[in-house]
Amino acid sequence: MRVVIKLGGDIVKGVFPPNLLSDMKELGATNQLILVHGGGDVVTEIATKLGKEQKFVVSPDGIRSRYTDRETMDIFMMVMCGLIAKKLVEVLRRNGIPAVSLSGLDGGVLKASRKKKLLTVDERGRKVMIDGGYTGKMVSGGGAVVDALLEEGVIPVISPVAVGEDSEPLNVDSDRAAAYMAMGSHADAVLFLTDVNGLKLDGRVVERLSVEEAKKALPEIGFGMQKKILAGIESIEGGVREVIVASGFGERPLGRAMAHEGCTVISS
Ligand SMILES: Nc1ncnc2c1ncn2[C@@H]1O[C@H](COP(=O)(O)OP(=O)(O)OP(=O)(O)O)[C@@H](O)[C@H]1O
Ligand SMILES: [Mg+2]
Secondary structure, eight states: OEEEEEEOHHHHHSSOOHHHHHHHHHHHHHSEEEEEEOOHHHHHHHHHHTTOOOOEEEOTTOOEEEOOOHHHHHHHHIIIIIIIHHHHHHHHHHTTOOEEEEOTTSTTOEEEEEOSEEEEEOTTSOEEEEEOTTBEEEEEEOOHHHHHHHHTTOEEEEOSEEEOTTSOEEEOOHHHHHHHHHHHTTOSEEEEEESSSSOEETTEEOOEEOHHHHHHHGGGSOHHHHHHHHHHHHHHHTTOSEEEEEESSSSSHHHHHHTTOSSEEEEO
16 A cells, blocks of 8 residues: 655654654555655744744635745745754654655655735735745645655655745645645555544544535634645545544554544545
8 A cells, every 4th residue: 555644743843753653664564655744833933043933824714824935935945854854764764764855846746836926814804915925736746756765665755845837945735735645646545643633523533524524524623624624635536545634642543543543534
């Protein structure tokens, strides 16, 4: 099996969960794994330390996103493709798991189209059109470089920086990047590992959902999880058989998620 695993911000920011590491070694022994990571909070933290206060804008549907001017894009790359990705490779390597980190710029493994304008809502609730900066909408993922690494038994570690039509780096949503990586590399499953056990509705984790049920539930879901469910729906519609949302913490996080225990599964 080929499985794309999206590692959420809480998993990549502190001590890498040791249980997840041993699980990854086991799963990776018989399957091809592709990792995609998040970590927006770390970008904000480092940018603030560098004296570059991060600005966030809100769309008319209430979606909050980082305003990425070129300086912010450079810091985003430093943190995502440098600090976070290399620490992941370090920890994997130390545990005998060969890995290579890539951004979308490297081999064009994530391609996006640059958002020319962004429709935002200001503090007074007025709609304002602003320059899109260095943010992108995912177009494609995967390709020869990813396939070659997998053939060699190496885990590709992908940062959420895509390449635009003018070869510029673009900040893309990491859940979406994972979805496009899964679709483009014909993965059997995409697994979103985060800090909660799955999608909760009415206070309980939903074990199974069809695409139709997932679409219907969207308005009731809070921001971080809504992005995963949206990316999950997109993955299934793009040919991925199974989407799992699970916690990256606790005992045997990967083994349990792959066995559909204590998590949310969306299937075609
Ligand atoms: N209905 C819901 N069920 C489960 N979690 C929800 C729900 N609504 C909102 N959430 C929130 O979504 C969060 C997970 O998304 P979040 O974006 O914070 O993490 P991540 O995607 O793993 O990290 P990153 O965005 O840095 O990659 C949970 O911690 C939870 O607070
Ligand atoms: Mg998120």
